Amino acid sequence: MSKLDEEIADLKRLYPNATYIGVADGARENWSYLKQHTSGQILDFYHASEYLAGAAEALFPTSKAKRHQWLEDRLHSLKNKRGAAKKILQEIESAELPKKTIALTEKRYKAVSYFTNNHQLMNYHQALKRHWPIGSGVTEAACKTLVKQRLCGSGMRWKATGAEVLLTTRALIQSKGRWEQLWSEFMTGKVEANL
Template identity: 80%
Template sequence: MPASIVSSNREKIVLQIEIPIEAGNMLDLENSLQKTLNDAGQLGTQELLGLFEPANKEPIVVNKQKWSYKGKVLKHYESMYGKIPFKRSVYQGVRGGVTLSPLDIDAGIVGSATPKFAKSLAWKYSQMPAPAVKEDFEANHQRTLSNSYIKHLSDRVGALIEEHSDADHDYDYDLPQLDKPVSTVAIGLDGTCMLLCEEGWREAMCGTLSLYSADGDRLHTIYIGSAPEYGKESFLTKLNDEITALKQKYPQVTYIGVADGAKENWRFLKQHTSGQILDFYHASEYLGGVAEALFPTSKAKRKLWLEDRLHCLKHKRGGAKKILHEIESAELPKKTTALIEKRYKAVTYFTNNHQLMNYHQAIKRHWPIGSGVTEAACKTLVKQRLCSSGMRWKATGAEVLLNTRSLIQSKGRWEQLWTNILSGKQKVDL
């Protein structure tokens, strides 16, 4: 046999492999090596599964219920190396019905998948569609999977993520080690459209909580994504829970809101922050429209006016009000409908939001003045994965992916999820 077990005990497993060297190029030889290593991996994993078998046939207690030994039943486990048959002990409650396997519970089996395989597959599916994941496993792992199994296992992992975020469970994600003390937490939220199967284009939501040092360096960001929903209740609940957890850890730091001019965003942010900053670059776009209205025939004058007003807006106390008064009273050289509308939109925007444009104060305190982190989250969480050509989603499937991608992008959380799963913190689903 290409792979065999030399010895095995609870301290170590010794495997022996034989690699056939046949005529061919290096790639063929490497493929042969990988196949042999997969054979060895199946044997080794089979032995490792045995470590989680009960030592005796005594009854066990799970979920405060007594379960009695009912024998061994064959199950095929999916691993990174292939499908592994294993006869594991099963137990049944006093009233009969469903059975459970201590091995599955203690080893962190997800459905029929070993934890490493479930973790790897869910990560891959969060980055690319099922057919691409299928092709990746065939080409790079010599594993053949179906599209339906890929989606099914990813949903199982999604259920674990949902359980971990359930308010009824005492689960908290730890922050990574930060290089500097936290001085400011910037909270942002924004939406971006995605296509649902039955409801058409709807708005998915993204939230960010960014931790900044006293000198303005971004130290860490927590990402939150949520599928389209009416009222945004579940998204706002998730965001509120993250804010609450951070305020418990950092009660003395300054919490600020950074977003565009959408009123519903500010209704939420003002409840949780002591400072609010309107995204500077949105304001800049409106001033760019005014510059075009004031100087429709001269790009040079337009550029000089815009640079001067942006400097005033960013660095001068009361700059937003000064600019608002100027553009309200300015005489347009050409009163076309398009140019009048540009000036009107800017006047409306500055009238509604000038109180959120204290950029000079934000810069002095090393606060962020742009919502670029949140806008980037809309692209990296939603657009890159869920908005490729021809993609349509059910809200439940989109939610699974966004939860997974949020954990992966929030540094450290993906690993912590699996640490908790393997430490036995996951609920036993009967």
């Protein structure tokens, strides 16, 4: 069992009645992992909106006002209407591109692929009704703060073992109450020194 699996198990023991929701981008490995630990999964709304913005550019390459209006309307529908992801997908697929450049065709293709592969995870209207999160920004910010800022400094190189020890310690220090909990358990013999 990985440390992350252990943390999740500990949280579920502490909060057995909580609803656990997985929010991530479209990478398949995210979903296979999250399905094991969550009762609901939601595709990050902001990732989906980036693909919609690309589709808007492909559909309205010459009119910024039309592009903006179309995007705003589709984002509102995606967030608030049942079945909107499939309808938007069909609209993007069937639309005739006014300019068939390679770049614009690729933007539409990427949006169609993303919505085809992930529309079943875009139930934002239902998530919002249940007060579930629809964005992964908090998690991404934590990763940036905990990992990237510490491990990606100029000239730094890490072996997996050293990075793991450093990140485990950093996570304990930056998580409210966890550092004190570790030392309390260490002093009473409940935890061994090898993190």
